[in-house]
Each structure stands twice: as C-alpha cells, then as structure tokens.
Amino acid sequence: NAGVTQTPKFQVLKTGQSMTLQCAQDMNHNSMYWYRQDPGMGLRLIYYSASEGTTDKGEVPNGYNVSRLNKREFSLRLESAAPSQTSVYFCASSEDGHQPQHFGDGTRLSIL
C-alpha cells in the first residue's frame, strides 16, 4: 500500500543544472499537486493537475515545468536550478479537487 511515492529523497545540485523530480500514486486519483515547503512560508503550490492531460500553474510556478505523464505519474522539472529553489518538495494526490490530499514523504533539494 505505497500511496504517493517520490524519488529521489535527497539531491544536491549545482546552480544551472537540471533535474526532474518524480512522483507516482497508486490510488487511482484524478488530481495531483506539487508543493514546496520553506521555513516560515508553509506550503506553496507550484503546479497542479486536475486530471490526466491537464496542468495548471499554482502560486509559485516560475522556474519549474511539469508533466502529467499518465494518471499515475506527475513529474516536476527544474530546467536551470537556482539557489532560491533549495527547498523540500512534496507531491500530493486527491480523488478530486476538494477531497483530502495524500502526500509523499518529500524530496529534499539543495542547490549550491
């Protein structure tokens, strides 16, 4: 009963490098989300996908791209990493937009 699985758990990048964070859910949920969590800032929504084939910007989309590969998978890409993107990234899914979200354990990303 995996729920939401994120890979990798930890990553260190140099400024300017690119990387894709992977997320998969096995609950047959329609909606998926990417958040970043920073000290004193709470959770901020980067992008979300209300259903397979659709993606929309959240509160802080600049510097990121996403792909909803299929119903299970939703990836987040940093094309040219910047130190300001050092954060903990969480993927979440829900049956629909108003249903409770289920979270992965996060990816801790440091950009030097």
Added chain:
Amino acid sequence: GEDVEQSLFLSVREGDSSVINCTYTDSSSTYLYWYKQEPGAGLQLLTYIFSNMDMKQDQRLTVLLNKKDKHLSLRIADTQTGDSAIYFCACFSGGYQKVTFGIGTKLQVIP
C-alpha cells in the same frame, strides 16, 4: 485568494489537552482539513469536516467549526509525546476551487 492563519507554536504538558486554532477568510470554504507533519515526513491527513457540520469527534481528536467567525479548532485530548509535530489547517474554497494551507502550528509536548 483565501488566507488561512494559525499561530506558530504551542507548548503543552503530557496528559493535558491541546487546542490548535485556525482562522480563514473565505466564507464559501466547504471542506476544512487538519494535517500532521512529523520531522522528515510528509503531511498526514488527521481529520476533516464539512462546512455543514459544527463538530466532529474521532477518538482523541475533536474538531470544532464556527462558521460565523470563520474559526476552526483541533483539540487533542490526553496529549502524548508522540503528538509532537507540526499541525496544518487547510481549507477548500468553493469560490477559488482550490485548497489553501495555513503556515502550520508546531506542537511541543513536555513530558
């Protein structure tokens, strides 16, 4: 957009009750959630309440909703050291059709 506010920190003694408070601004919020985050982990759903309810009880947890004041609270009875964590309030706004999270309240339980 909607604002969801919580106090940053709460300290209680083991065995006492904890009350974590949250206020929100959108009166059309339909679903209101409480999540728990332990160190190094993701957010775990504790409970949620629909806007047509005033109270929900689930074992040691009691959620109270005052729609008039747009105030939500989470009471943890007989607080244990394992309850030490960050607690997030979140609201689904019917008007904005999205979930907004509070900043989180760090609960410290003193043995």
